[in-house]
Amino acid sequence: MNAADVVVVGGGASGLAAAIEAAAAGASVLVLEKNPVPGGSSRLSVGSINAAGSRLQQRAGIVDTPDEHFEDMDHFMGPFASQENRALRRLLVDNAADTLHWLMSLGLSFYGPTADPPHRHPRMHNVLPNSRAYPYYLSKAAKRRGARVVCGAEVLELLRADDGGVCGVAALVGGERVEIAARRGVILCAGDYSNGAALKARFRPELAAIQGVNPTATGDGHRLAEAIGARIVNGEVVYGPGLRFGAPPKPSLVQRLPPSWALGQLMAAALATLPPALFRPFVMSFMTASLGPEAALLKSGAVLVNRDGQRFVDEQQAPGLAIASQPGGQAWLVFDDALARRFSAPPHHVSTAPGVAFAYLPDYRRHRRDLYRTGATPAELAIAMGLPDGALARTLQECRWQSPLHALGPLEARIVITDGGLAVNTSHQVLREDDSVIPRLYAAGSVGQGGVLLAGNGHHICWAVTSGRRAGRFAAAAAAA
Numbered sequence: 047m048n049a050a051d052v053v054v055v056g057g058g059a060s061g062l063a064a065a066i067e068a069a070a071a072g073a074s075v076l077v078l079e080k081n082p083v084p085g086g087s088s089r090l091s092v093g094s095i096n097a098a099g100s101r102l103q104q105r106a107g108i109v110d111t112p113d114e115h116f117e118d119m120d121h122f123m124g125p126f127a128s129q130e131n132r133a134l135r136r137l138l139v140d141n142a143a144d145t146l147h148w149l150m151s152l153g154l155s156f157y158g159p160t161a162d163p164p165h166r167h168p169r170m171h172n173v174l175p176n177s178r179a180y181p182y183y184l185s186k187a188a189k190r191r192g193a194r195v196v197c198g199a200e201v202l203e204l205l206r207a208d209d210g211g212v213c214g215v216a217a218l219v220g221g222e223r224v225e226i227a228a229r230r231g232v233i234l235c236a237g238d239y240s241n242g243a244a245l246k247a248r249f250r251p252e253l254a255a256i257q258g259v260n261p262t263a264t265g266d267g268h269r270l271a272e273a274i275g276a277r278i279v280n281g282e283v284v285y286g287p288g289l290r291f292g293a294p295p296k297p298s299l300v301q302r303l304p305p306s307w308a309l310g311q312l313m314a315a316a317l318a319t320l321p322p323a324l325f326r327p328f329v330m331s332f333m334t335a336s337l338g339p340e341a342a343l344l345k346s347g348a349v350l351v352n353r354d355g356q357r358f359v360d361e362q363q364a365p366g367l368a369i370a371s372q373p374g375g376q377a378w379l380v381f382d383d384a385l386a387r388r389f390s391a392p393p394h395h396v397s398t399a400p401g402v403a404f405a406y407l408p409d410y411r412r413h414r415r416d417l418y419r420t421g422a423t424p425a426e427l428a429i430a431m432g433l434p435d436g437a438l439a440r441t442l443q444e445c446r447w448q449s450p451l452h453a454l455g456p457l458e459a460r461i462v463i464t465d466g467g468l469a470v471n472t473s474h475q476v477l478r479e480d481d482s483v484i485p486r487l488y489a490a491g492s493v494g495q496g497g498v499l500l501a502g503n504g505h506h507i508c509w510a511v512t513s514g515r516r517a518g519r520f521a522a523a524a525a526a527a
Contacts, residue, residue: 047196049227050076052521053215054193054235055201055267058086059507060491061235062184062195063514064521066152069191071522073230077188078199078217080262085181086237087260087463087492088507092399093177095149096162096169096504097142103159103169110167112139121164122501126283131497133472137516138498138509145512146171153183155310157317162503170504174313179305180507204232204270204487211485212274231486231521234468234476235514238492239265240286240461249281249466256287256370258461267493271468275478276487279497281466287366287459290338291417292376327412334405334413337397338457339379343389348381349445350457355428355437366459378431378455380438382447396454410454419453427451463506467495474517486524490517 052068054061057079069075077084097103098115116139123130150156155175159168173179188195200218205225207213214227239245240258242265247254268278344350344361352358352372359368369377386407388394395404411418421427424439431438431453442451468489469477476487476494488494490513492506500506 047076047219047224047226049214049229050074050194051228051230051526052076052233052518053078053226053228054233054518055215055270056086056235056237056491056493057081057084057181057185057195057197058235058237058491058510059088059180059184060494060510060514061086061233062181062188063511064233064235064490064518065188065193065195066184066191067515067518068233068522069188069193071519073522075188075193076226077193077195078201078215079195079197080200080266082197083181084185084195084197085178087263088180088510089178090260091177091507092503093173093180093507094504095142095146095156095171095173095508096165096502097146097171097508098139098167098169099143100146100159100169100171102156102171103167106159106168108159108167108169110169112142114166115139115142115169118165119502119505123499124501126280126499129280129283129497130499131279134496134498137472138505138512141512141516142508145508145515148515149183149511152187153307154179155307155314157314165502174310175305179310182305201236201266201270204274206274207485209485212487228486229526230524231488233517233521234267234271234487234489234493235491236265236267236270236493237263238464239263239268239466240284240464242268245269245281245466246284246461250284252367253284253287253461256366256459256461259290259463263492265493267489268466268468271476271484271487271489271493274484274487276476276484277469277479278466279469280495280499283465283499284461285463285465285501286461287370288338288462289366289369289457290460291334291414291454292456292458294414295416330403330405330409331413334397334410337399337405339396339454340398342394343379343381343385343396346388346394347385348379349442350377351380351433351438351441352377353433355433355441357441369457370459375458376456378453379457380427380442380451380453382445383450383452384448386452407452417454420450422450424451427453431455463492465492465495465499465501467493467497470494470496473520474513475520486521488517488521490514
């Protein structure tokens with residue numbers, strides 16, 4: 047624990063990828079993960095990767111190029127387009143297929159490619175059987191190559207060398223402060239700040255009190271680097287608040303599946319050859335456990351009520367912010383039978399996992415009975431929902447709805463992920479305010495996003511693994527301090 051050639055802060059997808067490549071290059075590697083198990087946000091994700099020119103595309107007869115992928119990402123940039131680091135976007139698309147193939151070489155299985163408009167070609171590759179395959183196989187590969195992964199180790203500060211660069215870290219391990227020398231470099235892979243109240247208050251104060259999907263994504267790497275002069279770019283780019291259903295009482299079947307290579311291969315073969323109807327219930331158990339409702343249900347006339355049975359917001363105007371300020375931070379979707387029938391079949395879906403499937407109201411009735419309630423009258427529905435007697439009836443008295451009435455909830459507002467990262471160059475070295483390099487400090491994944499915008503599906507985890515691999519190689523090749 048006293049020293050390593052390369053010290054990696056964070057054991058998610060980017061950190062483990064960095065450890066694997068640094069160790070493969072001959073460096074001694076120590077990974078410090080503050081949580082009890084590795085995985086970070088990758089184990090909580092859908093786990094999809096958008097990649098152009100993959101072997102799976104070629105097998106399906108799809109002709110696709112990184113140039114087309116680069117152009118298609120323009121569709122997702124929105125108001126922040128002028129702020130993007132397009133050199134890092136180029137790096138992402140040029141390496142995406144190789145990243146996918148590398149993951150497959152470690153034992154991960156993928157299904158696809160599937161369509162994900164407005165991407166012009168099917169290039170979505172979905173991990174099987176679930177996203178826990180990332181930490182499982184990456185951890186195995188890191189340890190096989192000799193990297194040491196220590197969990198329950200919180201990094202407190204970066205240690206400075208005489209040249210102004212980094213020479214190690216101070217960490218809390220087993221309740222004791224220890225100093226660990228990093229001879230060739232430190233790689234920050236500590237994730238985003240979707241649950242970091244201080245950074246959200248600084249960049250997006252209206253979102254400061256809204257929790258992130260990953261409760262431990264608190265911006266540790268950003269804080270550590272800023273303390274020695276690094277700068278953050280695109281700090282205001284935050285995805286959310288999105289609406290999420292509360293977690294089910296027990297993990298879904300697909301979430302409990304072991305991330306074995308054999309199971310992944312079996313699932314991929316079955317999905318490619320057998321009728322989709324055989325697997326739909328299996329997929330729905332995942333979707334209804336992990337996702338929230340699409341805005342279409344609200345746009346079609348569903349209303350939001352709080353735990354007092356009161357409507358509290360114009361549903362077309364930032365409902366996530368309004369939900370966060372309600373009692374308990376919760377709300378329920380309420381709608382009539384006409385709308386329920388409409389969202390029971392294509393083309394009107396309640397939820398979607400892009401490139402995977404669509405979930406309709408009957409799927410929630412079957413797989414999330416804890417979320418779904420119905421009643422012939424507002425009073426009956428209120429009883430089923432556990433809301434105050436009479437309040438819901440008063441709220442809905444002006445609605446000319448068809449009976450029976452339906453409700454889904456509770457809903458919560460969540461920050462999904464943040465795109466603000468440390469400024470880095472194309473070698474993933476962290477930069478100061480004046481764009482000079484901080485010697486021997488690297489960053490990858492969300493903390494090392496460097497200004498590249500990763501809107502759209504399948505880009506964040508691809509960036510995490512791609513940037514982690516590259517940072518690991520660059521750090522291993524650096525001269526010792």
